[in-house]
Amino acid sequence: MPKPKPSRYRSDRAERQALSTYLKLTRASDRLWDRLALGLQREDLTPSQFGVLEALYHLGPMCQRDLGERILRSSGNMTMVVGNLERRGLVRRERAAGDGRLRQVHLTGTGERLIRRVFPLHAAAITGALAVLTSEEQRALATLCRKLGAA
């Protein structure tokens, strides 16, 4: 019985390693996500809602299109997410002066107070979760992820 071709062998081995690496990456990412989502849930915020408030807080008022691009969500989705935030009085929509199609989204006073309180908690949660890795390990992880994400 002939030995399997080296190329075939290498392929199998590469595939096994890739699947195993993929599994660990998704597990780590999912756990981190769940942990952070749980923290936001305590403030009655979904991750998308937090993303919108955070963008408005750090970048200032912007239209829904830009918000959607920023948090990588569809236009229809932004209508719902911003609508839910507006219903809670955290943001307010205004017709843009120059362009009648745009709805400029602003933080309200309540919304700004909320995100100003919650953002540091969220950042601390991220820092805490990543604290199991040393600074060098985090640097290595970031480098690998950047390389992987760029592809």
Add this chain to the structure above:
Amino acid sequence: MPKPKPSRYRSDRAERQALSTYLKLTRASDRLWDRLALGLQREDLTPSQFGVLEALYHLGPMCQRDLGERILRSSGNMTMVVGNLERRGLVRRERAAGDGRLRQVHLTGTGERLIRRVFPLHAAAITGALAVLTSEEQRALATLCRKLGAA
């Protein structure tokens, strides 16, 4: 003006690094996810549906509770996902003999042919996406993710 306390300085720096690392990790993971979901979409499968078919294919028939535990989804969700697969004739539900509460989920012939065809494509997509990293880099990434996911 006094220098900032070392402890405070270290904390800020640690936080900045953690946020940056977190961002790169989520970006890499999200891109990978999107890419794989797109591949499954070509086969008219959602990631959850694929997860169910894959579990049944590799582990054999099992009840919905075990499926939910395997793909980390709620019990109510399994009812919908398995229901959609059943509607398409890819799986079939059977009352378990011993315990009348359990619905044993089986692959149908159609379902098995589908997953037997799609699984290698999915595995190849994962392998291809991770191929931007060398074997050593993948090993390093897996180790870091395992450490992070365990926390």
Add this chain to the structure above:
DNA sequence: CCTGGATAGCTTAACGTTAAGCTATCTGGA
């Protein structure tokens, strides 16, 4: 001016997802 293509946001349909609560079944102890 005005008309057609582009753009922003909204709506709808479909599915995913969870949490909470319901029904049916099982199981162990009185």
Add this chain to the structure above:
DNA sequence: TCCAGATAGCTTAACGTTAAGCTATCCAGG
């Protein structure tokens, strides 16, 4: 035997999400 607690699956309500298609507005070429 019988009942109370546990368990599996289902249902519902609410939100997230996308794709596709709609309306209103803008803008540029004729």
